[in-house]
Amino acid sequence: MPAEHYTRLQEIIKPYLPEDVTVEDIKEDSHFINELNINSANLVDIILDVEDAYDIVLENEDMENMQTVSDALAIINNKLEGKA
Helix, strand or coil: CCHHHHHHHHHHHHHHCCCCCCHHHCCCCCECCCCCCCCHHHHHHHHHHHHHHHCCCCCHHHHHHCCEHHHHHHHHHHHHHHHC
16 A cells, blocks of 8 residues: 555545544544544545545445545555556
8 A cells, every 4th residue: 555545545534633633643543433533424524535536436335344544545445456
């Protein structure tokens, strides 16, 4: 997984973080809801932003599987490989 995807994903997540969580708290194993305190509505916004940023379409199954930052990176990578 290229490092730029991780950095780009951090930038996508950053605006949705609550005040008590910083971008430095976003680790690859961070759970969006449990650790980053992102609510489900904001998680949907993040998914939409990921789709726009990478020009991919995420299915409902992808969204259900996107629990952690590393899950998101794996799904993005798989979608990009599928487009190649």
